[in-house]
Amino acid sequence: MDGPRALVVALLLCVAPIGGGVVADTAGVAGEPQQTAEDSEQLMSVYTAENTSEYLAPPGNRIDRADGRTVGLDVAAAVESDAGAVESAYLVRPLERRYANAETDAERRAVVENGSERLAAHIDGLAARERNAVRRYNDGAIGTRALLRTLTAVSRQAEVTADALEWMENAADELDMEAEAERATSGQVRLVPMRGPVRAGLVDAASGEQSLDVYVETASDGIVLAAIDGDDGVYLREAHDPTVKTDAVGDQYGGNPSPALDRFTELYPWATNSFDGIDAIGPEQVRLYRFSATHSHGELQTYLDSGSTEILYEQQRIRPESVPTTTLERTDGDLTVRLNTTRPGGPLGVTVLDAASETPVDTEIEVNGDPIGSTGGGRLWTVAPRGSTIVNATHAGEAVSIETTFG
Structure with missing residues (x-):
């Protein structure tokens, strides 16, 4: 098995110069949702945008909190992030040593089984830490900077944990431990929303590599992050709606990317014109279909939950000067x-x-x-x-x- 198991198949112009007093006007509004979330448990919908890519977002009446911050060198966040990365690395390094020193396949299987349990519990902890931070943010118990620090630490730990899961998957494959290999792959799927481009920018900003203008929007457990990359000026965005994840429901498409692509076409008609490919990631019960498009304004990567057939997570990289305004x-x-x-x-x-x-x-x-x-x-x-x-x-x-x- 090769990492996450993948099957690869191939806003309007209104110019209005104004002199004198302050302008009070609506400059930008959300587009129309491709599906409605107002009367469902689903937190977010895919919205249209005129002559540019569709995007995943909560409806305005479901947003709990929204704020923006410019973040840069943050010693406390960097130390916390580094400590978390060391903790995550420590989970796998002893396992690797024990695996290398094992003399029999039975001993190696015991190492893999033990490591699989520990990594699954670690991922549970990362998910709970982020979820609790978002909820405390919604309640006003913490501010935007504290939330971003938590996301920075979780993202850094998720990167290290993903490497550990890849090692675990390869070790399980060598021993024909299919269940443990699938468990490792499932763990990688769970980490996908913790490893987006804005979060990577937060890690760089905390260590002083750049400054980052970050916008945060939360709706219950869901979160949207957007930023302008300080290095190249690219607009970065990621959105995660955890309510659409249905581990108890299997792949509604039976592993066939063709109907999944039809679903993406319904939700992202503009972006589908620039379709790059679609990947099926993970075992059936947790499978995501990843849709990629490189269009005239940038790049879209979005993840469809195979059970609910709704968008779980989305990443956008946009050149802002290219979009309609x-x-x-x-x-x-x-x-x-x-x-x-x-x-x-x-x-x-x-x-x-x-x-x-x-x-x-x-x-x-x-x-x-x-x-x-x-x-x-x-x-x-x-x-x-x-x-x-x-x-x-x-x-x-x-x-x-x-x-x-x-x-």
Whole structure:
């Protein structure tokens, strides 16, 4: 068996320059859901977006909390993350030594069985830790920074644990221990939502490798993370709806990717035009179908639960300058601030111009009072918050503000 068992088969323009007072207008709204979650146990739906990729999100009336933060070097988070990684590594290294020193297959089987139990319990602990952090966040017991620290540590541990599971799977295969090999593969499936691109960015930010503008949105146990990568300016997004996971229900498609692809086509019609491939991951009871598309705006990777036939998890990598946007402007004195907007949690571009010459100027930007960086004489991309939003721009002692609403 080769890692996770895989079967590979091949927003509108509205330009409105505005002078004088602060703008109060709806700049970006969510699209229409491909399926509705309002009257079901399901937390999220796949939403359409005009002339760009569909996306997984909770309906607005189910969001418990939403917030944005710029994160960077965080010694406490880095130490906690490193300690967790060491703990996860310690689970497998003694097993590897015992396996290497075993003299009989019976002894090696005992090592694999013991290791399988320990790793499964460890994954249970990681999932519980994240779930508890999200719930405490929803209740207001912890803030956004504390939640992001937990996600950073869980993500780092998940990466190390995934390597341990791969070793366990290979060892089980060598001994023809099919049940243990499947258990290792199932563990890798469970780790998928803990290892997304925004979480990887959080790990890098905590160690001081970059800064990251992060937007968090929670709905019960579900979570959406979005960020602008500080290195290349790419918009990153991941969404996880744990309510669709149905371990007790087997693969509704019987291992056949063709009807699973039909389901993706229903949910992601725009992205399906750029279809790359579909993988069936994991044994039947926990199987996910992973759909990939590389389109003109970036990349989509989304995971369909084979039992519920709904989207469990989604990752997006988008070049923000390539997506359709709504344009809002305000001129005050010598400065014009221009917003390129999409939707709540989507890319938000900020440009500031010299009002007379219409040439871009280097300007410090705040969103709802939080400094997010400088335009650098070009366009600064960040993540649009939900609800009423004020963007402040300051250049050479002169300031201009623009207000709008994302919802």
